[in-house]
Amino acid sequence: KAGVTQTPRYLIKTRGQQVTLSCSPISGHRSVSWYQQTPGQGLQFLFEYFSETQRNKGNFPGRFSGRQFSNSRSEMNVSTLELGDSALYLCASTPLAGGPGTGELFFGEGSRLTVL
């Protein structure tokens, strides 16, 4: 069974640009969560989607947005990029309808974004 797939793995953008990251969850998993990982802050929750609906949102500005498609694939978008947005963005899926709090999260390898 294929794992969580994230694309692109690496990307470089400049300030003010926007970026879209993609996540394909494990087949059959309907809950998808996104996390931002930085050396200073660790793993910070961005948002969680289940059946195309956002169920939870972290404390990030409105420049960070996401969506989920009917096939459970998810995308996140960051507009008007800032230097501080440089991070590893991780996607995780779980098969459980209860979401991340009820069982194991399966993480992808992440998309490493560098903002110059």
Next chain:
Amino acid sequence: QQQVKQSPQSLIVQKGGIPIINCAYENTAFDYFPWYQQFPGKGPALLIAIRPDVSEKKEGRFTISFNKSAKQFSLHIMDSQPGDSATYFCAATGGSEKLVFGKGMKLTVNP
């Protein structure tokens, strides 16, 4: 506001040592406490998890100790090996709420 506080930030031990990672939480609604292990270039992977109805859980060389009254839990790695060198994250959540992570601890096990 850091809902899960993790310490230390980094630790270096010799092979065979017993590193201990501590975490504390504030929200008494939390009822699921997993630990994730992350190797460089990889996403975190679930290592072991515990719920508050037990005070200790052991899986192989990894043991979680849980103190509900103190709102603290810790991970012990027995007979640590160089292959255990990784970053370890504690986390907590309650029901369908978001999973919140500690800031992580980088463990180095020297041969």
